[in-house]
Amino acid sequence: MHAPEPELTIPDAPVYDLLFADLRDEERDLVAFIDGRTGDTLTYGALVDAIDAFAGAFAARGIGPGDVVSLHAVNTPAFAIAFHGILRAGATATTVNALFTPGEIEKQLRMARAVAHVTVSPLAPGSVPAAQATGIPAERIVVLDGWDAFPTLRDLLAEGHPAPDVTPEARSQVAVIPFSSGTTGLPKGVMLSHRNLVANVQQCVARLHVSPQERLLAVLPFFHIYGMTVLLNLALRARATLVTMPRFDLEEFLRVLQDHRVSYAFIAPPIAVALAKHPLVDQYDLSALRTVFSGAAPLDERLGRAVADRLGVEVLQGYGMTELSPVSHAMVRGASDGVPLSSIGPAVPGTEAQIVDIETHAVIEVPEEGRSRSGELWVRGPQVMLGYLDNPEATAACLTEDGWLRTGDIAAYDASGAVFIVDRLKELIKHKGYQVAPAELEALLLASDRVADAAVVGEPLEDGDEAPVAFVVPQGEPDADAVLAELNGQVAPYKKLRRVEFVDAIPKSASGKILRKDLKARLTGE
Structure with a gap:
C-alpha cells in the first residue's frame, strides 16, 4: 500500500537547513514560541540567532561532528534553542526523558557516550550528578536557566561565537538518538539520521496541513520523538507558533488552550479521556480549537467521537514509532469525513506499508469487503531508522534485508485500504x-x-x-x-x-x- 498523495521530493539537507535556511526577512518577526506559563514570546529571527550562537559556543568547546550531547529538559523555548544548536554544531543529540531517575540518566549517557550535557534547574539536582558520574567536565554541563555555577543559556549566547562552518551528511550522519520507551522491554538507542527527520517533517507537512497563522499546543514532550518531529520541527517548518507547557496538568492545559487561542492540539489518548469525560472542560472557552490529533497509542473511535462532539472539533489519529522518526500513517486534516476514526489513516507520502502473517510473513491482501484478518504491520520508507545503537542483533530482528521495518504492531485493513491497529504483538x-x-x-x-x-x-x-x-x-x-x-x-x-x-x-x-x-x-x- 502506498500513500494517496504524489511522491515527495525530500531535500538532501540537514535538519537546520530544512527548517531555517529559507527564512525570509519578513518571517523573522513571526512568533515561533509562546511560553504558556509566562506568556513570553520568541520570534523566528531571535530563535535562529540564538541557535547559531549556541552552536558557536559548543564549537568553541570542541564539540562537533561525531560527538553526542545529552539534552535533559522540559518543553520551553530554550529546549528548541539547545536542541537545534546541538545539531547546528554538527553534533548528535540524545534526548533524555524528564521523568528519569539519576541512575537512568547516567545509564543513557553512558550508552550514548555523551561528551556534554544540557539540562534545566528543576531537573538539575538529579541530572547534573548523573552527568558528572559519566566523566563529563563542568565546563561542558549547561543548565539553561541557571543552577549553581554551571554555564547558562545566557552565558553561551553572550560569548558571541559564530556558528561553525559544518554541514552534516544528511543520509549517514546521526542527528538524534532517542531511546525507545521500554514499554515492552529494555530501552534501546534509536539512530535517526538528518534525512530520516527531514523526510518525516516533509511527510507530515503534506498530511497534517499546519498553517503559519496557527497556534499549536506543545504539551507532549519534545524529548520524545512524537513531540520532536510532529510538534517542534513540523511547526517550525510551517512557521506556526508553538505554545509550550512543561508538563500536563488538566486545568493549566485548558487555560492555555483558552487564553492563547490554540487552534491545533496534539495529544495522546489519556488526554482524550479527560477531554471527553472531565467536568472541568465545560468551564473553559475552547472555541478557537479546530483540530485535535491523537498519537502515541490507539485511540478508540467512541472516545474520539466523544471528544469531537463535546468540543466541536475535527479529531484525527495517526500512527508511528521512534524507529520511524516517528510517523508512517496519519489521517488527512480537513479530509477525514468517511474515514473511520478508529483507523490510523493511510501511509504518509513516500511510505510503503504491508500487513503480513505473523507466522509465515506472507502478505495479507486488502479484502474486497469487510476487514482482513490481522497480521503484523511492516513499513518501508525514508523515515526508517539507521538501526539501534551498538545492538546489531536487535537491528537485524527489526529490519529486513530489503528495508522493511517490522513494527511489532498487529493491524488489519478494510476494503477501502484503511489500516486499523489491533494491538502490540508482544502485548x-x-x-x-x-x-x-x-x-x-x-x-x-x-x-x-x-x-x-x-x-x-x-x-x-x-x-x-x-x-x-x-x-x-x-x-x-x-x-x-x-x-x-x-x-x-x-x-x-x-x-x-x-x-x-x-x-x-x-x-x-x-x-x-x-x-x-x-x-x-x-x-x-x-
Whole structure:
C-alpha cells in the first residue's frame, strides 16, 4: 500500500537547513514560541540567532561532528534553542526523558557516550550528578536557566561565537538518538539520521496541513520523538507558533488552550479521556480549537467521537514509532469525513506499508469487503531508522534485508485500504489458545460511565496460560462486580476479564503509552 498523495521530493539537507535556511526577512518577526506559563514570546529571527550562537559556543568547546550531547529538559523555548544548536554544531543529540531517575540518566549517557550535557534547574539536582558520574567536565554541563555555577543559556549566547562552518551528511550522519520507551522491554538507542527527520517533517507537512497563522499546543514532550518531529520541527517548518507547557496538568492545559487561542492540539489518548469525560472542560472557552490529533497509542473511535462532539472539533489519529522518526500513517486534516476514526489513516507520502502473517510473513491482501484478518504491520520508507545503537542483533530482528521495518504492531485493513491497529504483538494476551487484544477491552472499559481510565494486562496462570485482568481508575462509586458484568457481557468467553483492580492512576510513559510492564510487575510481585 502506498500513500494517496504524489511522491515527495525530500531535500538532501540537514535538519537546520530544512527548517531555517529559507527564512525570509519578513518571517523573522513571526512568533515561533509562546511560553504558556509566562506568556513570553520568541520570534523566528531571535530563535535562529540564538541557535547559531549556541552552536558557536559548543564549537568553541570542541564539540562537533561525531560527538553526542545529552539534552535533559522540559518543553520551553530554550529546549528548541539547545536542541537545534546541538545539531547546528554538527553534533548528535540524545534526548533524555524528564521523568528519569539519576541512575537512568547516567545509564543513557553512558550508552550514548555523551561528551556534554544540557539540562534545566528543576531537573538539575538529579541530572547534573548523573552527568558528572559519566566523566563529563563542568565546563561542558549547561543548565539553561541557571543552577549553581554551571554555564547558562545566557552565558553561551553572550560569548558571541559564530556558528561553525559544518554541514552534516544528511543520509549517514546521526542527528538524534532517542531511546525507545521500554514499554515492552529494555530501552534501546534509536539512530535517526538528518534525512530520516527531514523526510518525516516533509511527510507530515503534506498530511497534517499546519498553517503559519496557527497556534499549536506543545504539551507532549519534545524529548520524545512524537513531540520532536510532529510538534517542534513540523511547526517550525510551517512557521506556526508553538505554545509550550512543561508538563500536563488538566486545568493549566485548558487555560492555555483558552487564553492563547490554540487552534491545533496534539495529544495522546489519556488526554482524550479527560477531554471527553472531565467536568472541568465545560468551564473553559475552547472555541478557537479546530483540530485535535491523537498519537502515541490507539485511540478508540467512541472516545474520539466523544471528544469531537463535546468540543466541536475535527479529531484525527495517526500512527508511528521512534524507529520511524516517528510517523508512517496519519489521517488527512480537513479530509477525514468517511474515514473511520478508529483507523490510523493511510501511509504518509513516500511510505510503503504491508500487513503480513505473523507466522509465515506472507502478505495479507486488502479484502474486497469487510476487514482482513490481522497480521503484523511492516513499513518501508525514508523515515526508517539507521538501526539501534551498538545492538546489531536487535537491528537485524527489526529490519529486513530489503528495508522493511517490522513494527511489532498487529493491524488489519478494510476494503477501502484503511489500516486499523489491533494491538502490540508482544502485548497480546494468550488465553486458552486465543489471542486477546488489551486495546479492545480497554476501549470497552473507557466507554463505561463507571470508568475514568483503564489498562488491561495478562496475568500468568499456573498452567502457563494467561488471563485478562483490568486495572481501573473508577468514576463514581467503585463497584468491581458492576464493571466486570458490564464488560464481560460484551465479549466472547475467552476475552472475559478475570477480575478488576481499582487504582488511583494508570502508569504511563511521558508520551502517553501504558506501562504494562509496571502493571504486570504488580501482578507477579516482581
